[in-house]
Amino acid sequence: MSSTTHIDQRPANHRSVPPTTALALAYRVVLAQLTSRGRIVALTALALVSTVAGFALGQADADLEAGVRLISGLGFAVVIPVVSLVFGGAAIGDLREDKTLVYLWLRPMDRWPIVVGAFLAAVTLTAPITLIPVIAAAVLAGSGGGLVAATVIAGLVAVVAYCAVFTLLGVALRRFIVWGLAYVLIWEGFIALGGAGVARFAIRKYTRSIIVDRTGIDLNLADFSQTTGIVVPLVAAAVALAVASWQLARQDID
Amino acid sequence: MTALPPPTTAVLPPPSAGPEQQGMISVREVSKFFGSVVAVSDVSFSISAGVTALLGPNGAGKSTLFRIMCGLTPPSRGTVEVLGADPRTDRAVRGRLSLVPQQDALFDHLDALQMVTVSAQGHGVHEPTDAAMQALAHVELSDVGSKPVGQFSKGMRQRVKVACALVNDPEVLILDEPLTGLDPVQRRNMIALFHRLGDEGRCVLVSSHVLDEVARLGSRVLVIAQGRLIASGDYHDLRGLMDDRPLRIRIGTSDPRRLATALVDRELITALSLDANHVTVDTNDADAIGRRLAPLARDLGVRLTEVHPLDDDLESVFRYLVEGR
Numbered sequence: 001m002s003s004t005t006h007i008d009q010r011p012a013n014h015r016s017v018p019p020t021t022a023l024a025l026a027y028r029v030v031l032a033q034l035t036s037r038g039r040i041v042a043l044t045a046l047a048l049v050s051t052v053a054g055f056a057l058g059q060a061d062a063d064l065e066a067g068v069r070l071i072s073g074l075g076f077a078v079v080i081p082v083v084s085l086v087f088g089g090a091a092i093g094d095l096r097e098d099k100t101l102v103y104l105w106l107r108p109m110d111r112w113p114i115v116v117g118a119f120l121a122a123v124t125l126t127a128p129i130t131l132i133p134v135i136a137a138a139v140l141a142g143s144g145g146g147l148v149a150a151t152v153i154a155g156l157v158a159v160v161a162y163c164a165v166f167t168l169l170g171v172a173l174r175r176f177i178v179w180g181l182a183y184v185l186i187w188e189g190f191i192a193l194g195g196a197g198v199a200r201f202a203i204r205k206y207t208r209s210i211i212v213d214r215t216g217i218d219l220n221l222a223d224f225s226q227t228t229g230i231v232v233p234l235v236a237a238a239v240a241l242a243v244a245s246w247q248l249a250r251q252d253i254d
Numbered sequence: 255m256t257a258l259p260p261p262t263t264a265v266l267p268p269p270s271a272g273p274e275q276q277g278m279i280s281v282r283e284v285s286k287f288f289g290s291v292v293a294v295s296d297v298s299f300s301i302s303a304g305v306t307a308l309l310g311p312n313g314a315g316k317s318t319l320f321r322i323m324c325g326l327t328p329p330s331r332g333t334v335e336v337l338g339a340d341p342r343t344d345r346a347v348r349g350r351l352s353l354v355p356q357q358d359a360l361f362d363h364l365d366a367l368q369m370v371t372v373s374a375q376g377h378g379v380h381e382p383t384d385a386a387m388q389a390l391a392h393v394e395l396s397d398v399g400s401k402p403v404g405q406f407s408k409g410m411r412q413r414v415k416v417a418c419a420l421v422n423d424p425e426v427l428i429l430d431e432p433l434t435g436l437d438p439v440q441r442r443n444m445i446a447l448f449h450r451l452g453d454e455g456r457c458v459l460v461s462s463h464v465l466d467e468v469a470r471l472g473s474r475v476l477v478i479a480q481g482r483l484i485a486s487g488d489y490h491d492l493r494g495l496m497d498d499r500p501l502r503i504r505i506g507t508s509d510p511r512r513l514a515t516a517l518v519d520r521e522l523i524t525a526l527s528l529d530a531n532h533v534t535v536d537t538n539d540a541d542a543i544g545r546r547l548a549p550l551a552r553d554l555g556v557r558l559t560e561v562h563p564l565d566d567d568l569e570s571v572f573r574y575l576v577e578g579r
Contacts (some may be wrong), residue, residue, distance in 0.1 A: 016346060017378040025375050032363055099359035106324055107376035108349030222416065252327040
């Protein structure tokens with residue numbers, strides 16, 4: 001084996017990594033880790049169910065309310081949250097579970113670029129896999145431009161918010177998939193329907209509010225303005241990423 | 255077992271490098287608890303440039319201690335300083351140390367050059383690809399092509415991990431069982447690399463649970479067992495102690511009683527037990543048994559069918575060091 005540089009000859013200025021470099025590195029590493037063919041095929045197939053349903057609705061000449069209920073009940077209740085959970089939770093969670101997180105953690109860099117880079121990688125995969133089929137469903141349902149525009153806006157908000165919250169779950173909890181499914185299926189699916197108070201802690205309430213605001217179709221527990229429906233989830237996303245960064249700096253790394 | 259007069263036991267000097275000494279790594283009264291489990295208990299030492307071996311059986315607390323020294327987990331009690339800083343909170347010091355983790359974890363979709371380049375970029379190394387190629391050359395992996403590391407053998411993966419640790423030119427290099435999975439030639443080369451790094455003024459701390467590896471790693475040894483630092487010092491002192499410690503040997507023979515009587519008469523054993531075809535003895539001088547047993551059996555006219563050391567494993571060595579038995 002060849003000899004190494006003598007310690008005294010080493011440059012002294014390579015000890016700190018700028019946040020932008022750290023973010024780009026984390027983004028590339030996590031994106032490559034998340035990109036497995038099986039996972040993408042399975043989740044795309046799930047998302048295409050909404051497209052098929054939208055096509056069927058359009059063929060049946062269904063009205064706007066049926067289109068709104070389809071997009072809200074399938075796209076925003078199942079497709080976007082579940083795909084976001086898989087990618088958002090795995091963004092840091094997979095690195096931690098397969099013990100490769102040490103290769104990012106034990107480096108002279110801040111923690112927040114690691115979290116934000118991982119979050120952006122999750123968004124990069126989640127957005128096209130969910131939004132294209134769900135927006136296609138809104139188009140194919142034939143319910144008009146209002147639903148399509150609402151789906152675009154609410155979809156972007158939902159992807160950002162869910163990915164951020166589930167990135168936090170991946171940092172903080174070992175069984176992030178179980179807890180994430182519990183949040184989507186139990187909290188948002190049942191408990192949040194029980195009253196306005198608990199519904200404030202459900203991302204779905206805000207995305208439904210955006211759709212209701214733009215289409216005029218009345219949905220249960222969707223009484224916020226469009227502005228509130230956009231701003232609150234994005235603030236929640238920022239808070240989730242901040243907490244995730246704080247948590248990552250303090251947790252034990254294997 | 256019939257006990258003969260008790261053997262005198264000796265242990266290595268207790269850890270001598272105390273908290274008052276400031277080395278490149280300083281560990282002061284460190285303990286680590288996981289619930290009710292004590293993984294590391296009141297450990298103090300200080301080490302400087304050169305190669306130091308951390309020896310201990312599996313589960314002794316070596317990896318936990320390494321994780322504490324790298325800041326991957328905080329100590330429950332005590333303090334750790336690496337290059338004068340807390341590795342848990344000081345961002346800059348993380349660029350001056352490297353860890354080869356015990357776990358066989360790599361970004362399996364990357365090839366070796368990409369993997370080491372990622373490590374270089376994470377350290378903010380200038381010209382990371384060049385640095386990665388240089389690090390791969392150190393571990394003789396320059397020509398592995400674009401095959402993903404997920405398809406590498408255990409030994410190759412181990413060398414990729416070492417290359418990742420070398421790429422930032424660290425002043426402190428902590429290697430957790432780095433020789434696992436390497437063939438004898440690779441082990442020899444890797445140990446030579448560690449010595450070169452130590453000779454260059456770096457602090458190289460290598461863990462192992464294999465005595466023979468430690469023999470080649472260097473003369474400075476820290477011995478840890480059951481979470482406690484039980485000895486530190488020169489390897490040759492430890493080796494001498496190993497050779498002198500009481501050893502239990504099972505001897506298969508055609509006449510156990512006669513052979514046992516002869517061994518007692520010659521003061522070669524300290525305790526014995528008999529069954530129909532065996533005599534099991536404790537001895538403080540295994541070398542003497544080895545030299546004199548066959549001639550003695552020949553002189554007595556008894557046949558030997560088996561000579562088998564019962565506690566020549568590392569666990570028994572540590573039991574002896576910890577408990578003096």
